[in-house]
Amino acid sequence: MSQNKNALIRYKTIDKCLQNQYRKWTLEDLMEACSEALFEYEGKESSVSKRTTQLDIQLMRSEKLGYNAPIVVYDKKYYKYEDEEYTITDIPLTETDINVLTETVSMLKQFKDFSLFSDVSDILQRLEDKIYAEKSHTQPVIYLDKNENLKGLHFLDILYQAIIKKVVVVLNYKSFKSREPQQFIFHPYILKEFNNRWFLVGKKKVSQPIVNLALDRIEAVDFDFGHPYAEENFNAENFYKDVIGVTVNQGQRVRTIRLWIDADNAPYVITKPFHHSQKIEEHREDRSIVISLMLKINYEFERLIMGFGEGIEVLAPESLRQRIRDKHKKALRKYDLPVK
Template structure:
């Protein structure tokens, strides 16, 4: 059974590589390395050989009608049908058993320090495969609806960027600005990958700007790993970099103390899902609850405060109170026009 499980996982990895628009026409060696890195965290060839990948692609063609072809010109494999994916094929009994096996194994480790931050994700997987004996059952959606996430662009860059971080190598990529819509080539030393609200970001030392910059992976294109050794700031500490942050914004500014009041209904939500780890209740009144926290004031935090509208009143600092008042006034003017 373990052999079957690994084969099914390899099919999914091969499928993902063949659909990767940023690295088209993967060679047999590329596919082997991708499978070996995903399954064993290594790509030396000690665990998977090229013949295994050949057998996998043959099985994908025979069992799943995968339209895999080899391009002599590009010296790599591809799908002849652009929209084909093995993920659209209903799960077989072996697929279901493989997923259940993996889920039951992982969920046993959800309280281990290494996996604590993924506890809720592991629980979701465990619930999904155990809530019904047949995860393919379409009628299940009539009784249970799980939260869905829009597919994230740029996730294919996670593995090569992690490799660059570990090896401290320089990477190049084109980056599109939200403001101007223009693309510009970047040269950076990757420092840290961070997920925020189902999006991935790269914190990197920009070798042109000579500063630490945050880049969204969904706006990256044409990623290129080089053999150049990168330059890293001496004072960068991955564990402390986001200590005072809400969201993805971090800088050299000092955190500020924020005091705010919330009506008691909103206060229950805010207490159960704090804005920041430093948040604490300082006073509970009949109608409102007072909070304090010490954070870097960022656009992400301001947007979260704004989302509560009239249910929250920021008391301190005054400039943040004025900023919120201005935004609310602009909203009033917008709706009055």
């Protein structure tokens, strides 16, 4: 690993430590934390010296890196941020940064006709928006839906590293149905986001099927270098092509689903299809429509239908129609009772 990347990992680690105001951090504590962070990234012992940590703190305090970190010493041996809200990850862009980013975005946009660009165009759009906001000192004009309070987001980086380095992880995982967390090894293949929640997709054992685990149910993550990583030719596009969401009921066949959509909701369903297989079968005189989908029915799809209330009617298959009808009946009964 390059020395520059090593340094960035150390700065990020020191920053993360000092954000934790509930613990007292000595220089030795910061040295140990940096050593552990480098071990996680490199997979080998890397002892950070006292001198290196002192220089890191000095650089973080200075203007050289643009941090100007308010690191202070108290009780003659403990380090902390004088401003408890400070973090190096929330530093405004300098004019030089903005100029470099502007040139980079302009260069990348020259490749807009290549298929690769379609995968990164939204990222560049957000980057352009950030640059504009910094230049004009205005609020960004692009806002994406996100949940800052979602649990488990801090595991994204370590899980990402495990996936790209093909390392088995040990997870402490507590499902909504469990009273106590369970610990098990896991072979991670991809990270998937759906409806503002992140999921880790992989296998517990080579012989077992692919499963997804919600990051907000993970309580601890560690690397396990003792277990060989289960290589698998996992293709996420193929795996999820017949479902909406993250739940894939393996072994279940694809069904033809027919839905009636009322006039109020029809424009939304037309302009934002539920799935790539969606086809409009009928346009009715009352401006309602009938659509068909080719899907494996799962929990997420049923929740999607329920969310439209009376605006959607399942026409086929009959088993799904009955299940949605029963759910609506149960919901209606609750509204027939007085509020407790």
